[in-house]
Amino acid sequence: MTQIKESSTRNFNKGLSITACPVTYAINKIGGHWKPIILYHLMSGPKRYSELKRAIPAVTEKMLIQHLKQLQDDNLVIRKAENVVPPFVTYYLSEAGEDLTVVLNAMADWGLRDSKRYMKSA
């Protein structure tokens, strides 16, 4: 598995900055390239693995699973698996994940506003 290692100066520095700044703490939890999108899709309710995949066609399985796992590790999403064949797995936001809605919306607002800033020529 190509996961995050805990060695290297890089992670050391990362650690430093986390403690220094709550913003960085947040970035480190939702900063992955696909995490916000996943979270975004989860904001509209629980989704099955395949639904997420279809909702975000650009993401590879690896990335999806990987980020989903990180989000679980960070206690932002919850995975619920029925033990049936074929498998039925749903992902949904935890409390902490729900709380993120505010942040995501703030970011979305800003993103929208910012992109408009460079469009309105008239």
Place this chain on the structure above:
Amino acid sequence: MTQIKESSTRNFNKGLSITACPVTYAINKIGGHWKPIILYHLMSGPKRYSELKRAIPAVTEKMLIQHLKQLQDDNLVIRKAENVVPPFVTYYLSEAGEDLTVVLNAMADWGLRDSKRYMKSA
């Protein structure tokens, strides 16, 4: 210069997700590991290059300059250089950068709240 290239599937996908989600648009502008910290320090007023360096000891010159440049390209910070010897360069937030304050604060709030969530044992 080790800058961002515009080729590769990766960037293509990145592009896709940007258009799909304003949150991702935002992440792509402030998602760099040092950007939020830089922005954060700039929130308290204009800073000289050396001040930033001192304020964020963990960052290397390369990273600082690089992110500073990206932030300029993204119109989040403004660079103002006096043409004197020794050089006197100041960085400060643009309008768009100031707008980010809300987002950064939302993230900071969440980060603080989230980290507390895992501390309060009593």
Place this chain on the structure above:
DNA sequence: CAGAATCCTATACGATACTG
């Protein structure tokens, strides 16, 4: 269906040395 495993590349990042 949901996911694990493997292989590979790009690039983000760090360290260090040099310059106007």
Place this chain on the structure above:
DNA sequence: CAGTATCGTATAGGATTCTG
């Protein structure tokens, strides 16, 4: 002081194949 240049590494991310 405020940067640039060069080099090396790690890891994030992609493509593909396989499985309970």
